Amino acid sequence: MKRPVIIALDFPTAEQALTFLDQFPAALHVTVKIGMELFYAAGPAIVKAVQDRGHAVFLDLKLHDIPNTVEAGMRVIGQLGVTYTTVHAAGGHVMLAAAKRGLVAGAASQGLPAPKLLAITQLTSTNQTILNEDQQIAGTVQQSVVHYADLAKRSGCDGVICSAQEVAAIHSAVGSDFLGITPGIRPASAQADDQQRVMTPVAAAKAGSNGLVVGRPITRASAPVNAYQQIVQEWSGQ
Numbered sequence: 170m171k172r173p174v175i176i177a178l179d180f181p182t183a184e185q186a187l188t189f190l191d192q193f194p195a196a197l198h199v200t201v202k203i204g205m206e207l208f209y210a211a212g213p214a215i216v217k218a219v220q221d222r223g224h225a226v227f228l229d230l231k232l233h234d235i236p237n238t239v240e241a242g243m244r245v246i247g248q249l250g251v252t253y254t255t256v257h258a259a260g261g262h263v264m265l266a267a268a269k270r271g272l273v274a275g276a277a278s279q280g281l282p283a284p285k286l287l288a289i290t291q292l293t294s295t296n297q298t299i300l301n302e303d304q305q306i307a308g309t310v311q312q313s314v315v316h317y318a319d320l321a322k323r324s325g326c327d328g329v330i331c332s333a334q335e336v337a338a339i340h341s342a343v344g345s346d347f348l349g350i351t352p353g354i355r356p357a358s359a360q361a362d363d364q365q366r367v368m369t370p371v372a373a374a375k376a377g378s379n380g381l382v383v384g385r386p387i388t389r390a391s392a393p394v395n396a397y398q399q400i401v402q403e404w405s406g407q
């Protein structure tokens with residue numbers, strides 16, 4: 170399976186997002202992540218606008234609600250033709266299974282393949298102190314992430330969102346066919362911003378990551394296409 174470098178299209182308007190994206194030739198067929206900022210501003214129309222340009226969409230809305238509400242939300246997402254979408258593992262087994270059911274039903278209603286369902290484990294902005302003190306979860310971040318990966322797999326998810334620091338442990342605990350898609354990616358020269366658990370593209374590749382999510386190191390670069398291609402080269406050169 171292709172291991173994508175996914176560009177986080179974190180912009181406040183459709184116009185800004187598409188102006189940015191149009192620097193990337195359609196022939197590159199990039200995968201872009203549309204998160205809450207852009208989706209709340211521009212809705213399903215922005216998903217279609219990206220797809221019409223020949224690019225794939227990862228719709229990252231991180232659903233977390235009662236099972237019935239998540240299932241209904243996922244049924245709608247399943248109709249949008251996206252490649253990946255997200256749900257919070259912390260919602261538990263019943264909610265995760267409902268998410269999968271809704272996604273599969275929504276996609277089937279349009280004759281589409283079901284998007285890959287990825288469970289958020291511990292956000293890459295979470296560190297040991299936030300885990301133990303704010304969330305009142307004992308143990309290490311890695312233990313919590315691996316626990317959520319196991320739960321997500323048993324609940325029908327296709328993979329998880331985690332830091333590249335945890336991918337090897339996840340693959341050894343639940344199998345290497347379970348996707349570990351990793352934000353918190355920073356080239357060696359880049360600042361971490363609000364990310365706590367970071368890795369370079371090269372280190373993420375060596376750790377076995379199944380796909381990178383990269384936002385600001387590309388979107389805020391002076392030459393975004395070059396920045397993207399540099400990351401792809403580092404990542405796929407491994």
Ligand SMILES: O=c1ccn([C@@H]2O[C@H](COP(=O)(O)O)[C@@H](O)[C@H]2O)c(=O)[nH]1
Nearest residue numbers: 177204291292293352353382383384385
């Ligand atoms: O644990 C998570 C889950 C999602 N994200 C998202 O990925 C990008 C990362 O952007 P950067 O600018 O490269 O930090 C962003 O859209 C987050 O919402 C994450 O970072 N960590």
